[in-house]
Amino acid sequence: MSSTTPPPRGQVTRSDVARYAGVSTAVVSYVVNAGPRPVAAATATRVREAIRVLGYRPNASARALRTGSTRMLGLVVPEIGNPLFAGLAVAVEQTAGRLGHAVLLVNSESDPHIERRLIQSLVSRQVDGIILSTVQYGAAVVDLSTLGVPSVLLNTFEAREGFETVGVDARAGARAGVEHLIEHGHTRVALIIGHSGDAVEAREQGWLDATRAAGLPDGPLVRAPFTRRGGYDAAMRLFDAPVPPSALFASSDMQAVGALRALDELGLRVPDDVAVVCFDGTEEADFATPQLSAVRQPVEEMADEAVLRLVSPREGVAPHHVSFTPLLRTGRSCGCPVRPLDA
Amino acid sequence: MSSTTPPPRGQVTRSDVARYAGVSTAVVSYVVNAGPRPVAAATATRVREAIRVLGYRPNASARALRTGSTRMLGLVVPEIGNPLFAGLAVAVEQTAGRLGHAVLLVNSESDPHIERRLIQSLVSRQVDGIILSTVQYGAAVVDLSTLGVPSVLLNTFEAREGFETVGVDARAGARAGVEHLIEHGHTRVALIIGHSGDAVEAREQGWLDATRAAGLPDGPLVRAPFTRRGGYDAAMRLFDAPVPPSALFASSDMQAVGALRALDELGLRVPDDVAVVCFDGTEEADFATPQLSAVRQPVEEMADEAVLRLVSPREGVAPHHVSFTPLLRTGRSCGCPVRPLDA
DNA sequence: ATGAAAGCGCTAACAA
DNA sequence: TTGTTAGCGCTTTCAT
Secondary structure (H helix, E strand, C coil): CCCCCCCCCCCCCHHHHHHHHCCCHHHHHHHHCCCCCCCCHHHHHHHHHHHHHHCCCCCHHHHHHHHCCCCEEEEEECCCCCHHHHHHHHHHHHHHHHCCCEEEEEECCCCHHHHHHHHHHHHHCCCCEEEEECCCCCHHHHHHHHHCCCEEEECCCCCCCCCEEEEECHHHHHHHHHHHHHHCCCCCEEEEECCCCHHHHHHHHHHHHHHHHCCCCCCCEEECCCCHHHHHHHHHHHCCCCCCCCEEEECCHHHHHHHHHHHHHCCCCCCCCCEEEEEECCHHHHCCCCCCEEEECCHHHHHHHHHHHHHCCCCCCCCCEEEECCEEECCCCCCCCCCCCCC | CCCCCCCCCCCCCHHHHHHHHCCCHHHHHHHHCCCCCCCCHHHHHHHHHHHHHHCCCCCHHHHHHHHCCCCEEEEEECCCCCHHHHHHHHHHHHHHHHCCCEEEEEECCCCHHHHHHHHHHHHHCCCCEEEEECCCCCHHHHHHHHHCCCEEEECCCCCCCCCEEEEECHHHHHHHHHHHHHHCCCCCEEEEECCCCHHHHHHHHHHHHHHHHCCCCCCCEEECCCCHHHHHHHHHHHCCCCCCCCEEEECCHHHHHHHHHHHHHCCCCCCCCCEEEEEECCHHHHCCCCCCEEEECCHHHHHHHHHHHHHCCCCCCCCCEEEECCEEECCCCCCCCCCCCCC
8 A cells, every 4th residue: 555664563543543533634633732723522522532442642753753843852961870960860851741841861971072972863863952961061062052952051150152051159159168167167178179171160269269268278179080989089199198188178979979988998087087068969978978068059940940941942032041059058077967867 | 835834943854965966865865874775986975975064964753753763762760869770771871872772761750650651651752662660560561561662671580471571680689698697697687678569579588588598587677668768767767676686688779878877877887786788789889888788780781681672672582581690799888898999 | 876756644724 | 613635854665
């Protein structure tokens, strides 16, 4: 009957439903999509019955081809193994799901080449928009503007010309964390931070803001990957110095967790010998031993904002930056009392 | 020119490329897909040049509609916030990516209703296959067979009639973990386990196997969710007893991490006062304080196997079960020496 | 080795 | 209120 290959799955199509219900295919469409034309109540009931009986399920590919919208969002993260990004992914998926969109989650392993390839792939899969979360904004960002796909940069700390951006005020957050350590009486606060990149500079600035405002000399700084291992190595280097710091600000939970392990191996006690505060505030930090004091990123709100901007873009509003304020949640690692569960 | 809506994005189509290269659209297809018909080298070069110049990108929706394959896999997990599932997701995505497939990751929050809804949604998005990873196999599994979409159950511990299944030998794993605690001289090994479900029974059996084989009385058992909080609450209940256990086997990393926090709050030292071994063996367990001894699930291998079965199903081979053997990795929490990083 | 053309399942403009 | 129908961009058979 067809000159080409038959459909691979014995799919029930819209015309089967139309035939069964004794209506035209257009009416089936109107019922399924609740519009754009009205359908008589009795007819609609008959169509719905046919759909139920036949087990009809609209073909999303065909719809996408026709409408130009896949109702899919792409989410690019540098590493899904990092609880911060896992949290972001959960939140993005939930919000998108509520709005009828699925999420194509991809993982760049923090590799700019992979990142570009993944973005290309998302575009050719016709996602309706891309949320890019990365540490270092490089060529991928240029691609985004070139490819002409709606996008939001998530996890940026400042506005970026021509882009929708969502992030936290990392500088203020880092400053608050370091100030808290200074309030505990520390005068030598080390910083464990990532390699250069957007978010990194802001945290470094915040750390400097706090120590300088207190009239303290700049403490030691070590750069390491945003991983547990990176934090471990960084702490090992910091505490190998002749005059080790008495406090530590880690620019991510993962690094703090790694540092805790290093300090334990070195026989240093937290918070007695070394106080620790970190940036991120995922549940893993909350359950670390000792409980980590952290400047918490409001991942849910950030994700909501990013998804909303993609799914319901406000007409005539120029791309802009939304900055959330991270909140310090003290725990045992800075010398404060333990924060009980469910706090 | 068209009687209907214009395409939403000013997309470059295959016929633009054909026109530019002075060939037919069929030839463009042959070049893009490297087949099924041969193309003269010179022609192919011209086509590739046209593609480059025009920035042509094949439309995946159209291709999917035509071929019946989206080259997308659906992955359903109960909670992506759990590092075990995050690890599974990473591995699935990587393997699928290497094979040219994208992954639609969805999160059921361990809710059977959400799980069913998500599966429906994946099916209507015409994924080529679904990997279902869940704790409790319920109605969703029935849906899978009804809907006629290829699927693999990941994280099952035993064969299941008519399904492709991939899992670990949880019974043997749990037994090995508990036996190790017994070798350390413990005679009262408590079990923290999830609420009833497939994987749960096997771990409980393994725990019983070990204690009974050693001629010990059955230890105390507490059921709790597979969360940090669940482990915390469970440990609090266990150590409230008149004769508390001297060792603990947690059926997941998350529960062990929570238990560690509870023990710390109770002033009990690990491993001196209480030894701990857990199931899963994610990096979080490795970096816990003290380092958790764990029976490690080989998530990468499991994910590979699941993806492969979906993407390259072996013809004429009946659905079957593949079981991986988890391996005990000792750490400090059972009383063994710390396992150094990078081990 | 290449071209022409049918049609995948759907939406929506237009006609009735 | 409902039906008819043109195509979305692609693959592939069949003809050349």
